[in-house]
Amino acid sequence: MARIDLKDLTIRFGGFTAVDNVNLTVNDGEFAVYLGPSGCGKTTTLRAIAGLEQATSGDILFDGKRVNDLKPSERNIAMVFQFVSLYPNLSIAENIIFPLKARGMAKAEIARKLDWVTGVFKLGDELKRRPAALPPGARQKVALARAVIRDPAVLLLDEPLSAIDEQFREEMRWELGHLQRELGVTTIYVTHDQREAMSLADRIVLMNHSKIVQVAEPDRIFFQPSSVFAGQFIGSPSMNLIDLVPVAGGLRLGDSPVVLSQSELPPGITARGAVKLGIRPRDLRLVSGEGHALAVEDTFSVGRERFFTFTVSDQILQGTDHRTQPGAGSVTLVPEGMMFFDAETGLRITEAAA
Amino acid sequence: MEQPLQKRSTGRLMIIGFLSPTILLLLFMVAYPIISLVYYSFHNFSAMRPADGMTWAGLGNYEYLLTDRGIWQRFVFTGKFVFLCVTMQMILGIFVGYQLQKTFKGRDFLFTALMLPMMLSPVVAGFLWRYMLNAEWGVVNYLLTGIGLPKVEWLSQATPALWAAAVVDTWMWTPFIALLATAAFRGIPETIYEAAEVDGASPAYVFFRVTLPMSAPVLFIALILRLIDCFKQYDLFVAFTGGGPGSSTETVSFAVAKTAFSYFYTGEASALAVILLCIIMGLAMILVRHLSKMGER
Known part of the structure; x- marks a missing residue:
């Protein structure tokens, strides 16, 4: 087990900066998930922690010791790759014990560990087969077994579930989360799938354009996104974003007649420059009756949930209402769901800052 | 029924037509030499003295060699x-x-x-x-x-x-x-x-x-x-x-x-x-x- 510190980590490939001055601490036993769009630098960061990429500058520390110059094999890490990296010429059992054999562990000890891991992953029937004979999901399970069999200090997972079919992915995700908690191994997981991140992470590290955008627990990153990017990247359907126009007595929602009065706004916000309103679809309600100026355009239902769209400033916005008896025709905003962002920087305006 | 059948047979003819030069060439270049090689191997024969003719030797050549x-x-x-x-x-x-x-x-x-x-x-x-x-x-x-x-x-x-x-x-x-x-x-x-x-x-x-x-x-x-x-x-x-x-x-x-x-x-x-x-x-x-x-x- 180990604590990992990244200090001013920067990685450049020629003129391209893949990781830009990243600082992060992953605590002992923590499940940290790197989340971000493709090309944001999350995989590069992971590979640097593994020792497969060199840091251009900055330090990587395991339990306070600098490991920049250690080879991957000397870092006591284990890794599962996005694409199958099993040895095709070896049987499943031989694949799993490969790291132990490569280190020259005693035969009896190897057999004991293989027994243990076979039990954990329920791999009994597959042990004698070749990787090619297994479906992709099972192969990734074997890769995971190979990773944990040697009690690594750090477990690194690079989009391990992205090449697996939907149904099996869900199952593997639960198992993975369960396993990690059981083993208590410090884990860093890279994904672009927010659902994986939300369900697995102790903390999510959200990255964009080679930089860390926000580090927070899943709930906090959902309810208190630090920026427009964080707000829109997490949550599905995506958070709506509406320009606010200053008018007498408050701020107007784009070109709609709806005006948020001073009392509905965080104090001091009208004094700022351009401001945007962010509101998640789940914080919109369908209502009936007069006095509501946002007209619904389209609705459809999935089970009890109602999806609807409306337009502000030529932008089509989405809402979902899951109440048993929603209204029809108009849209209102749930005040607690309103988030305000600086239009210039994209950063969220919290009440303390405003 | 008639129509497709006819079509298929002309198709087959076409295929044979296109393939035949290659097949003939292959037969001439590969099959003929191999067959004559096997044929000669069962005979006493010298290419220098064709006048002596060819006499059947059976497995004699093989027996002698082995x-x-x-x-x-x-x-x-x-x-x-x-x-x-x-x-x-x-x-x-x-x-x-x-x-x-x-x-x-x-x-x-x-x-x-x-x-x-x-x-x-x-x-x-x-x-x-x-x-x-x-x-x-x-x-x-x-x-x-x-x-x-x-x-x-x-x-x-x-x-x-x-x-x-x-x-x-x-x-x-x-x-x-x-x-x-x-x-x-x-x-x-x-x-x-x-x-x-x-x-x-x-x-x-x-x-x-x-x-x-x-x-x-x-x-x-x-x-x-x-x-x-x-x-x-x-x-x-x-x-x-x-x-x-x-x-x-x-x-x-x-x-x-x-x-x-x-x-x-x-x-x-x-x-x-x-x-x-x-x-x-x-x-x-x-x-x-x-x-x-x-x-x-």
């Missing part, structure tokens, strides 16, 4: 040559191929330079090396004496000549193995190496446990191709020793050529050629089966 100690000696010599060549070429070729899979400056140039011996005609290479191996004034002995070793009569004794030929064949064909080996090594996904690196395997462990087994199908093809090619080696020994001293450096192919075109025992030569053909076809069949198995995967 009981002749001389021919076994040629098979043994050929076997030694094949073993030496293939062993040296495979080991060296895999080693060079492993070095060449890494990307470094000048790699492309080195690759091309290594291919050069392969592009020489074997007879040309043979004569070139015969001069270099000349006992009195050849550059090889010059270098040997330069480091204080005695001169070697390379081409006038069977064993040194065997080694010399094997080394020259290795010099010519190692690049071929290296080329295939490099391609095979480079076809192994990078993540497999990375996984092995993370798993803590030493480079040697990775090489013998992962790289080599994963490249085995391709290396096997290279091996069979070299086996076939070495087995029918003829040119080098013509250039080096002319089969001598005596017949001690004659390969089986050499014996076929000599029987057919020096002694003009056409029937006997045909029988020997049929035996040679069977061995080579056997090897080729292993190759083809292996290739089609690889295609299925």
